[in-house]
Amino acid sequence: MRLDRISSTGNTQAGGAVTLDVSDEAINHQFSIEVSATPTTGTLTISGAGVNSETFVDIGTIDLTSADLVKLTYGMYDKFKFTPTSFDAGKTYDIHISSWE
Numbered sequence: 001m002r003l004d005r006i007s008s009t010g011n012t013q014a015g016g017a018v019t020l021d022v023s024d025e026a027i028n029h030q031f032s033i034e035v036s037a038t039p040t041t042g043t044l045t046i047s048g049a050g051v052n053s054e055t056f057v058d059i060g061t062i063d064l065t066s067a068d069l070v071k072l073t074y075g076m077y078d079k080f081k082f083t084p085t086s087f088d089a090g091k092t093y094d095i096h097i098s099s100w101e
Contacts (some may be wrong), residue, residue, distance in 0.1 A: 002026070002101050008077030009094040012056045013042070013087040020094060024051045026099035029077070033062055033069040034094040041065065048077040056081050064093065 004023045011018050014017035022029065031046060042064035059073050059080075064087060082095055 004099045005097065006099075007094065007096045008082075009086070010092050011082070011095065012092055013084045013089060017081050017083040019079055019081045020095065020097060021097050022077060022097060024076060024078050025065070026101055027074060028078055028100050029073050029075075029080070030098045031062070031063070031071045031073075031080075032096040032098070034096070035064055035069070036092040039064050039088040039091050043085045044082045044087075044093065045085065046071060046073075047081045047083070048075065049079045049081070051076050051078050053078065 004026055006020055007021055008018050044062045044064055046059045048059050049056045060071055062071055
């Protein structure tokens with residue numbers, strides 16, 4: 001079984017959306033988010049673009065104040081976009097994606 005991992009660290013609200021390319025051969029994806037400190041507010045919307053597409057479709061939203069900062073999805077995607085909303089200034093979040101066939 002092939003396992004691919006990709007990360008983006010030190011992301012902030014001011015930095016805006018983060019887009020990460022993934023293998024289009026993987027169909028299972030796990031998103032793990034780490035925050036530098038528990039924020040008082042903030043969400044992270046996850047969107048995916050299918051193979052050879054530039055159109056993103058929302059997959060789900062993670063509440064960054066929650067203890068549950070993991071989400072799973074199934075499908076063939078070329079890339080994922082992570083868009084923060086109302087995330088505390090001065091705090092950062094890291095994105096980790098594990099993808100497998």
